[in-house]
Amino acid sequence: MPANRTSRSKLGEQRSSRSAASSKARLGGKQFFATDGTPVAHASPGRVPSRADYQRLEEEYLRSLSIRKREKSLLSQELFDRVWDVLHNPKSTAIETAQFRFWARRMFSLSTAFSHGSYAQGSNGPDDGDVKSVILHEQRPVAVREQIYDILVYCHQATGHAGRDRTNVKVREYYSYIPKCLIAAFVKACPTCIAKKSG
DSSP states (O other): OOSOHHHHHHHHHHHHHHHHHHHIIIIITOOEEOTTSOEEOOOOOOOOOOHHHHHHHHHHHHHTSOHHHHHHHSBOHHHHHHHHHHHHSTTOSSSSOHHHHHHHHHHOEEEEEETTSOEEETOOOOSSSOEEEEEEETTEEBOBGGGHHHHHHHHHHHTTSOOHHHHHHHHHHHOBOOOHHHHHHHHHTOHHHHHHHHO
C-alpha cells in the first residue's frame, strides 16, 4: 500500500469525478464514439443477461484464474485509482511498490481525451476547457470493472445480438481491458441469443 495517503486523497476526488464523467458521457447518455471520433448510433432493444447473471459469470471467470492473476485481470475502481496515482506521479517512489509501478507503466498510459472522442498521449489539446485525462491500454480507454456490465449490454445490443465475435469487435471500438472470454460468456448467457439459436 502507498505510504503517501494524503496525495492519494487529494487526487482521489479529482480522479473519481473524471472516471464518473467519462462513464456518464459514454454510457449514461448512450453516446459512444469510435476511435476516429465519429458518434455511434444507439443500441437496439432486446433481452440480455441480468446484472446478477453477469456477476455470476464474472465470479466464475475470476475463479477460473490463478490466484496471482485475479487481482489484475479486471481493473476495479480501486485498482484504477492506484494506477492513476502512479501515472500522475511517475517519478514518485513513495506510491505503491516498485513492482506495481513497473506493471502500471508497462500496461497503461496517460492520455488526453477531447470532447469529440479522440485521444492524444502527452498533449494538452485545444484550450476549449473540455479536455480530460484518461488511462489507455492498447490505445483505448480502460474499462473499469464496475462499468463492464453496462458496456457489454450496450455493445451486444448495438450489434443486434450478432454473437461473440461481433460483440467483441464492438467492445474493442470503445474500450480495452475486458477479457474476450468474459464477453463470450456474456453472449452465451444472453436470453435473446439463446432464443434465436433454438429457433
